[in-house]
Amino acid sequence: MYDSAPPAAPKLNSKGIMATDITQQFTAAAEQIDLGQLIKDPFFTLFESVGALEIMDPKMDSGFLEPGETMEDNYDYSAVLLPEEVLGIIDQLLSHEMAWHMGHPLSQTIFTSLYIDRILSPCPLILDHTLFDRSESAPSDEPLTLQTLRAYCVGLIKTCHYVNSRVKAEHFYEEEDFVTHTYNRNLLEAIDHDSIVDLLETTANLLSGSDIDPDLKYALRSRLELRAVFLKTVEVADSRSATETKGLWEELLSFVPMLKKTHNLGKAVPQSFSVKLQRKLASTIPPRPIVHVSLDAAHAHFEKLCRDGADCLQVFDYRDSHSLMTFVFLFQSRKPQPSVYIRTLLQHYLFGDMIVLGSMSIRQILDDDLGSTVLPADQLLDRDNDEIEVPTDPRFNMAASMEIFRQRAAQSYLDILRTICQNRCRIRRTLCHSIVDWDNLQLDSEELDQELRQFTKEQPIVDRSLSNEPVYEFPLSSWAYFYKLRQMEWIVQLGFELEIYQHDELAGMYWYLLQLSKTRARHLERIRGFVMRKYSTFRRSPSAGTVEHQQFTKTLALLNYSMLEATTTYGFADALSCLFAALARLALIPIQPRPYGDATMRYEVRMKPFHGIGLPELVSFDEFTRQVEQPEDDILGLLSYAMEAAAGAKKGLEVMSKLKAEEAFCQGSQESWVKNVKEGLKACIFTNITIATVKKAVEAAGESGTVKLKVDIPPTGKGYHDWWVVPKVTAVA
Incomplete structure (x- = not known):
């Protein structure tokens, strides 16, 4: 059926048609084409390509019958089976x-x-x-x-x-x-x-x-x-x-x-x-x-x-919006990933009939997230505002502006959960489009923040050490910026898991992850400053209640945990970026030939998802190269700095691994969360060992000696954690 020998040339008996065997000429022409070169006739249409499918080819024609074969299976359904x-x-x-x-x-x-x-x-x-x-x-x-x-x-x-x-x-x-x-x-x-x-x-x-x-x-x-x-x-x-x-x-x-x-x-x-x-x-x-x-x-x-x-x-055991997102993310990151039927069931539980988890409105979960992130015990989220019908009352205008924001933000927020329910490749691809929507949401939210000031009577912070201009809170746009940064980090981290980056690109991508996580840590510090300011005012109020106090405590706990996680991430990313940069200088990471592009083009491709983002701004290629390669530092200096960064990340991961479920906002998925953190901790310890091995080999080789090391970069699933690619270094004779 699958005879590899070509069929004989057709015998056409027609004065108007002359058949010619062009096999040799075609083979000779094909041998002159370079590997990867494509030859396409612009006039060879889809209709012609379909028409070229050969009838009676068993691989293409479902009606083809072998000699003696029948169209139907002669199976006896009345036969009693054992x-x-x-x-x-x-x-x-x-x-x-x-x-x-x-x-x-x-x-x-x-x-x-x-x-x-x-x-x-x-x-x-x-x-x-x-x-x-x-x-x-x-x-x-x-x-x-x-x-x-x-x-x-x-x-x-x-x-x-x-x-x-x-x-x-x-x-x-x-x-x-x-x-x-x-x-x-x-x-x-x-x-x-x-x-x-x-x-x-x-x-x-x-x-x-x-x-x-x-x-x-x-x-x-x-x-x-x-x-x-x-x-x-x-x-x-x-x-x-x-x-x-x-x-x-x-x-x-x-x-x-x-x-x-x-x-x-x-x-x-x-x-x-x-x-x-x-x-x-x-x-x-x-x-x-x-x-x-x-x-x-x-x-x-x-x-x-x-x-x-x-x-x-x-998932039905709802505690807070952040624990919900943690549960969904960790559940979908299982290896192997849950089957499509289970993933669609999870979507049904989350969004079925536009009711979250079968009992909650979208407003409830959105207000819960806003309250626990940037607006604890805030008048903007007070449900009593909805009862005000006097247009001149500030609470009426606050309710109207917040409803505009919810209508704009609800779909973007739910799309994060819906995106996480897809396969791993689609998660990254969809996030690349989603961050543009969150960037626009951030800009829209800034305008709403400015409108709300006249109703909330917010007093700015005047600190000449920070800025010559008064500093306002911008709570809604800060919330949108926080989630945009988080998704940008996920895009980069999923790139490591999906093996999108070449080995010589790992130093640069870990440097960019470092910048994103550091930006998020600074942004969280800014949010925390405003929350602490409001908390101090609240504690001096004679009407301070227990419920409001719990809301502030919850928000501060979330901000503290998020800052710990962000600083740990950028410390670990910094260590790996310096390690891969040092290995590249030692010529221990081979660079594959790329005849169709150069380093500038590859940088543009890797940063393409972030080109349309206003903040944080992308650096130029020259600045990116300088920051990654760090030419002003020698190799031993790079490795020493990497060891310090890895040690800091290790301490952070050790602290995280000992947190309670409510402190880490992973209620309902603590076992999976602890497992994920401990895998990252193992990768961090292995990074420390690798850096020490390379540093020892460089010191032994001296200034003019050759470093006798072999570097192996494990594929996805073979390391301790898919997001932390740690090279395996062994000595060679």
């Missing part, structure tokens, strides 16, 4: 179902089953229409083994319907994340859910009273029970009932040991799956092979699906 054969088919269907969850289309997984095709073609409206044997001679009582398989298949199809509907209802990327295409097949939408569950339970009870081998009986019955629980889980999951759904996910998880223990009892029936079924599907794509996922891999994916489904429900 129990071990039913078990083998069920396990293969579970494997295909997990392959579908991994991102493969139904046409290459579940829809390759002849039994699934028998049920769906034609579209059944009641359970009696799902029988395999539809001949006139079919027995009145369906054999138990066929009933067992049919019940499982019907439950599987209905499960796929719920999963497919949930994924399509949320934000995802077709083909990239998940394939929802059903090829014009109806996934039993018309058949009642309860009737399918009853069929599964009735069949399981019949199996209990049968004379099948006890081990096989246990394996088959357990799989029917698993399918019934799975069906109930995906049906209940949409209702946002955390307690009931979590119990179902945990019950599902309890079936995994049984699957692993009994899968060897089954007997494979490969003839019950066929790639020919793709010809019957409403599809324009060429035929594709059946996707085969091993049972071990399928069981592992199923187990992770259940664990992630149960853990996902912890």
Whole structure:
């Protein structure tokens, strides 16, 4: 079928056409093209390229038949299957179902089953229409083994319907994340859910009273029970009932040991799956092979699906907006990342029907974030302002201006959470567009801040050491600037995780991360100064209450933690930037040839996401190069500075690892948060060791000696932390 020999030249008997073999001329011309060079005829259109596809090519033509091959599979659906054969088919269907969850289309997984095709073609409206044997001679009582398989298949199809509907209802990327295409097949939408569950339970009870081998009986019955629980889980999951759904996910998880223990009892029936079924599907794509996922891999994916489904429900335990964002970010950064179905469930819990977590309004969570970041116990967030109807009252105008701000900021804020729910590549790509919107939000908020001053009667800070002009708080724009900086840091850090940067670019990108985190730390210090000023005024007030005091305490705790995290980040980034700069000077990091660009062009490409941002401003390429390479310092000076920065980052990480959940604003995800911090701490310790090794080798080599070291940069997943790329340095003879 896949003979590599070229076909013979066509024999055309026509006076108007003369065929010429141009193979040699074409090969000779192709050999003259440089690697990477592209030759394109501007007049060769898409229509012509599609027309060039060869008919009767088995790789492109789904209707192509080998000699003696028939269009249909001559499969006997009335044949009674052995129990071990039913078990083998069920396990293969579970494997295909997990392959579908991994991102493969139904046409290459579940829809390759002849039994699934028998049920769906034609579209059944009641359970009696799902029988395999539809001949006139079919027995009145369906054999138990066929009933067992049919019940499982019907439950599987209905499960796929719920999963497919949930994924399509949320934000995802077709083909990239998940394939929802059903090829014009109806996934039993018309058949009642309860009737399918009853069929599964009735069949399981019949199996209990049968004379099948006890081990096989246990394996088959357990799989029917698993399918019934799975069906109930995906049906209940949409209702946002955390307690009931979590119990179902945990019950599902309890079936995994049984699957692993009994899968060897089954007997494979490969003839019950066929790639020919793709010809019957409403599809324009060429035929594709059946996707085969091993049972071990399928069981592992199923187990992770259940664990992630149960853990996902912890999002309903809302404590504060920052803990919520921390939970979502850490949950989505799991390795491997949660499946698309779980990620869309999380989106549904967060934003379904525009109600956050099923009980909170968008205003509640937005005001919570504003209050805990920049406006603790502030009159701008007072709900009583909404009751004022006198246009001349300052509270009426404050409420109106704040509502304008909420309408502008709510979508941008929720988009952060929605973006984090995507795959890792899409998170970074979407953030590159999102920061532009936050930059515009910051500018809009500055105007609102200025308008609100006349109603709040804010008194500026007059400090000649800071500025010759009076300094105002600008709370709304400060909040927007804080989140814009945070997202800019994520873009750079995800670049390390996704291995976007070349090895010789790591010094520069860690330097830019250092600048972003240092800017955020300074901005947090500014916010903290204004909050402390308001807190001092509040404590002197005779009407100071306990609730307001708690709000100030919470905001100060958040600012202190955020400053600790920011200073730790820029210290660690500074250490790695200096380390990679020193290794580059020692010529220990090879630079790959780049015939199509230079350093200036690469700098423009790396900084392209930030070109449209007003603040912080980008430095010029010359200044960037000078700051990264630090030509005024020698190598030993660079390494000494790197050791000091790494030691400071290590202390910061050690302090963070000992914080309580409420102090680190990671309530609901403390275990994952501590694990993330400790991985960063390990990377920091390893950085210290690497710097000391390089410094020792440089001192041993002297001024004119050659440093005898070998540098290996681990790929993503092989180091201690994906955001901190620490080179491995070994001595060579």
